[in-house]
Amino acid sequence: MTVDPWGQQAVPSVQAGLTLADARLRDSPFSRQASEVALKLKVERRALIVRTLLHLPRVADDNGQVGWQLAQAELKRCAEELRADQAKVRGLVSTDSFPLQDLVFKGDYDSTEAETIFSHLHYLRSARQGSRNYALVDPMYGLPVSLCSVSPLEWKLVGRQLSKQFQIPAAKIWDVSRVYSFEVAPPNAISYLLARVRSDLRQKEPTAELLTTAVDPNLGFTGSSYQAANWRRWMTVAPRPYLYLNDDYVTPRQLRTRFSTANLKHIEKKFDQKIAACSPDLLLDSSIFCCRINGATESVPGELTPLRR
Structure with missing residues (x-):
């Protein structure tokens, strides 16, 4: 997801290092540096921030400290990578701004184009295979300004807990696995898109009962767009280590x-690959936001107990 984690506030310069916790804050010096790099290399600032936050744990020490020069180097590396990725999808995405009411909802957005966009611009740099793709497209060229993919829930840990705690069969749970919104998207585009997705699933998947998604605060995400669409935080999941294959973030699914x-160990030995993992102690729990497809979604009171992976 690329909802702006910070905003445009000016921040003081720093000569020393920073912590991962500081880098996630709205008024972090990292935010101002990211803005400068994004402007210089002509890339989307929000996407650059998220990509770099994903990679900072790789260069952090055991206390979550990152040398300022290392942070700057990661910003530049991620910006150059993002610029190359943006060039590969030029012509597939909108570059013009339109009011929210002028955007057109596409309930069957082209899967090939969605896969290309997610594989180059989403911070995971991959698409979820077999997903149903949705988009808000501009009224002039039909190009997306906000995009998401939805598929039956595959995360067994979350599915088991939802079935146990809320009596919702795992087979009736769908997952919003990818969301990407471009900087030209108007305010509230994601929450509006999510509301339309819910209505579409209600019609096309009559047995579906629940939508879920994972929100990772380590990347600056707060879930505000989901809350605006009347989703609720139902549980948290303890972090697993971020993995890096030859210095690029990679998921177990991608491996x-x-x-x-x-x-x-098998991959390193057999395929002669370099794999690094940051400690989960450096990372915050992810939040699982949920939305009932029919009827109101209730809040879960009290402290949320994190699920162990």
Whole structure:
């Protein structure tokens, strides 16, 4: 997801290092530096911030401290990578701004184009195979300004807990697995898109009962767009280590797709790959936001107990 984690406030310069916790804040010096790099290399600032936050744990020490020069180097590396990725989808995405009421909802957005966009611009740099894709497109050229993919929930840990705690069968739960909104998107585009997705699923998947998504605060996300669409935070999930293959972030799913295994030692030995993992102690719990497809979504009172992976 690329909802802006900070905003445009000016921040003081710093000569020393920063912590991962500081980098996530709205008034972090990292935010101002990211704005300068994005402007210089002509990339989307919000996407650059998220990508770099994903990689800062790789260069942090055991206390979550990152040297300022290392942080700047990661910003530049991610910006150059993002600029190359943006060039690969030029012509597939909108570059013009339109009011929210002028955007057109597409309930069957082209899967090939969605996969291309997610694979280059989403911070995971991949699409969820077999997903149903939705978009808000501009009224002039039909190009997306906000995009998301939805598929049956595959996260067994979350599915089991939702079934146990809320008596919702896992087979009736759908997952919003990818969201990307471009800087030209108007305010509230994501929450509006999510509301339309809910209505579409209600019609096309009459057995579906719940929508879920994971919000990772380590990337500056707060879930505000989901809350604006009347989603509720129902649980949290303890973090697992971020993994890096040859200095690029990678998921266990991506490892299994590429090497037919997610066993790190096996991959390093057999395929001569460099794999690093940051400690989960450096990371915050992810939030699981939920929305009932029919009727209001209730709040969950009290402290949320994190699920262990």
